[in-house]
Amino acid sequence: MMRTPFLQRLAGWLTPLLLPLTAQAGNPACPQGPLAIAYYDFGVAYHQGKGYDVDLVRELARRLDCPIRAETDYPRIRALKQLELGLADIGSSTLITPERQRYLWLYPYNHSKNMVLLPRASRADSLDDLLRSPSLRWGAIRGYRHSPAQDRLLNDLAQQHKLVIAESEDDLYRMLVNGLVDVVLAHPISYDPWFRAHHAEQLVNARDFFPDGETIAGSIALSKARFTPAAAELWHQELRKMYRDGALRAILRRYLSEASVDQVLKQPLE
Incomplete structure (x- = not known):
């Protein structure tokens, strides 16, 4: 079928707009498209749009070429519910529990203790x-x-x-x-x-006068409603790369003292 001049012009206008969407849909690290991030207020990890959780998630998304469409802060329980229902893609500073592992992929990136x-x-x-x-x-x-x-x-x-x-x-x-x-x-x-x-x-x-004391792992959380196992593993491997190449340490150092960064990264991510 021959295209009319109008249809040719329309195709020319739409193609540049559709190409990014096609590329995003084909990105195995974000198969559902642009990401919605669910944060909650937690010390220097996240407060009023800033913190090491924000820097970490944005750097991972940049490395994996996944655009972010929304970053929202919620009460802690509501942030988890957003992830469980698939209304958000990624959360952070999440403790690992059997219940959360039912609906989240959880990858630790720091370990803290009193x-x-x-x-x-x-x-x-x-x-x-x-x-x-x-x-x-x-x-x-x-x-x-x-x-x-x-x-x-x-x-x-x-x-x-x-x-x-x-x-x-x-x-x-x-x-x-x-x-x-x-x-x-x-x-x-x-x-x-x-x-x-x-x-x-x-x-x-x-x-550290309690060397055997309880250690809490802060994890990045990916919704199982939004990520396949293969897609989630791409984020996991990129997080490990950031640990090895020093990028994770550099992000934490913006907010914590050198001694504290040594402590929270004392346990390897490998």
Whole structure:
């Protein structure tokens, strides 16, 4: 059938518009097309559109040539529900549980644990050193849960009237730098930005006095409703490449201290 001049012109106009869509549909890393990302507010991982989760997801999408059509923050539970229903493609900073593995592909990219924060002047080199001090004052946030071993210790300290209760993270860290308590437990994602914002990095040391304590893995989450196993594995392998080539470390270093980055990347992704 011969094309009229109008149809020829129409084809000429539409072709440049359709080519990107064809290319996107044919990208095995994003078979459903442009991506919708579901974030939730979590320390320096994500807050008001910024954080290392944002930088990480955008870099992975760039490397895999997958366009992003929307980036939205939700309450934590709603972000997971968006992923479960296939209304979002990717989430981040997600803990691995059997229930979540039912509807998500989960790939860890950092491992965090509660560290013991001490004033720089403290000479304690172990947990036993700390506990031998008769004047010990340990700070903890009301209602906060740590590892089982840490919670047992705090319960014992409370019985000995050596536990001081804080109402919030801000309250806890202020008590430490002002000398109202001698030691606290906290995750780098929480204490790093606080001490940096208050120019107090040089006032404390972070020590791992619970080497066998619970480690939490932060994972990138891909919706099984949106990604086939093969497509998800492309993201997994690219994440591992970013670990090996230093790009993941560089992203985390924008938001965390060198010591904290060493800690969260201490466990290899391999």
